[in-house]
Amino acid sequence: MGYKTILAVLDSPKNTGPISEFAIDLARQFSAHVVGLRAEILPTVPLIAPMEIPDPTAMEMLQQAAEVETGKIAAAFREKAEHEGISFEWRSFVSSAGYSSESVLECARASDLILAAQTDPALSNDNSADLETLLFESGRPVLLVPYILSAPKPVRRVLIGWNGSKEAARAAFDALPFLTRAESVEILSIDPPGMPRQAPDLAGADLAAALARHGVNVTLTTLEKGELSVEAVIENRLSDNSIDLLVMGGYGHSRWWEMLFGGVTRNVLTSMTALTLLSR
Numbered sequence: 159m160g161y162k163t164i165l166a167v168l169d170s171p172k173n174t175g176p177i178s179e180f181a182i183d184l185a186r187q188f189s190a191h192v193v194g195l196r197a198e199i200l201p202t203v204p205l206i207a208p209m210e211i212p213d214p215t216a217m218e219m220l221q222q223a224a225e226v227e228t229g230k231i232a233a234a235f236r237e238k239a240e241h242e243g244i245s246f247e248w249r250s251f252v253s254s255a256g257y258s259s260e261s262v263l264e265c266a267r268a269s270d271l272i273l274a275a276q277t278d279p280a281l282s283n284d285n286s287a288d289l290e291t292l293l294f295e296s297g298r299p300v301l302l303v304p305y306i307l308s309a310p311k312p313v314r315r316v317l318i319g320w321n322g323s324k325e326a327a328r329a330a331f332d333a334l335p336f337l338t339r340a341e342s343v344e345i346l347s348i349d350p351p352g353m354p355r356q357a358p359d360l361a362g363a364d365l366a367a368a369l370a371r372h373g374v375n376v377t378l379t380t381l382e383k384g385e386l387s388v389e390a391v392i393e394n395r396l397s398d399n400s401i402d403l404l405v406m407g408g409y410g411h412s413r414w415w416e417m418l419f420g421g422v423t424r425n426v427l428t429s430m431t432a433l434t435l436l437s438r
Contacts, residue, residue: 160188160335165269165298166235167257168196169288173275174231178238180303181273183310188335191245194235195265197288198224199256257288258295266296276430278305293408299332299437300408304430313402313433314341317395320362321347325407329437330365333405334372336435343369343376344399348383348391393431401432408438 166181168174181192232248239246253259266272272292293300313336320326330337330345337343350361366376383391396404 159338160190161270162188162190163193163269163271164188164190165193165195165266165272167272167274167288167292168194168231168235169257169275171227171231171234172278174234175238176303176308177273177275178235180310182238182242182244184271184273185244185246186242187339190270191247192239193265193269194232194239194246194248195262196228196231196250197257197259197262198228198250198252199254258291263291263295266292266298269296269298272296272298272300274300274302276302276304276434293436293438297438299329299435302430302434302436304432304434306431307433311402313339315399315401316340316343316403316405317392317399317401317432318343318345318362318365319348319392319404319406320345320365321350321407322361323407325438327365327407329405329407329435330369332437333403333435334369334374336403336405337369337374337376338372340403341375343374344395345369345376345378346392346395347378347380348388350380396430396432404430404432404434406434406436408436 161184164181164184166177168177178194181194184190185192228250232250236246236248249265251259251261253261256262274289274292277289289300289302292298316333316337318326318330318333320330345362345366347361360378361380362378366378369376381391381395386394392404395401
């Protein structure tokens with residue numbers, strides 16, 4: 159079992175190099191086909207005061223600049239993919255909806271895994287809305303690459319955030335290609351509620367058993383957050399255990415970062431130090 163079609167979201171020149179490298183690395187691991195994707199948004203029409211008439215010259219210049227940037231991204235992706243000899247293709251779309259367009263979502267829904275870059279707060283371009291769309295509308299798992307990671311590394315240690323929800327379950331099984339290859343997988347429950355047939359300290363036992371049947375080397379951990387926030391507990395676990403991949407469900411309806419365990423904030427993902435696989 160593996161990922162055979164990987165959609166690489168190349169939304170900016172800065173992200174193109176790292177995301178292409180990660181996509182190529184995954185393609186080698188899983189003998190996968192990579193689709194490089196760029197969704198170009200039609201520029202906002204500048205207006206000429208005082209009559210507020212659209213400025214066709216400015217609009218044409220903005221469109222040409224966007225086309226040039228897309229061309230550079232496509233060339234950089236193709237050069238890397240051809241050099242590494244992987245199976246690949248390039249797709250670009252131009253619309254007013256960007257990554258929310260039906261053409262983009264149709265492409266995303268036909269992939270096994272969507273690969274994208276975490277938003278870098280030091281940069282002006284915020285791609286969180288695009289990631290929100292891909293997570294909530296594609297129906298496919300999204301693998302986020304932290305901006306602090308410049309090159310791929312093996313996924314040896316995995317942490318699964320578990321609260322018994324359907325989103326968490328989907329994420330765990332969407333991550334199976336990684337889990338079966340990992341050296342260790344930890345299922346983490348934080349302040350789990352008691353279940354009708356299960357004590358809180360056994361939260362995740364059924365999931366652990368199911369994953370073990372796939373050959374996953376899995377352990378269970380139950381923690382109390384005490385005075386810490388849930389995201390702080392997760393961040394500490396990622397750091398203390400040198401986690402390579404965090405797996406968690408995507409929750410909520412309005413903002414994609416209000417996810418884990420129903421109340422964890424954007425902090426988990428703005429400060430993430432490991433690859434993070436999200437499923438909705």
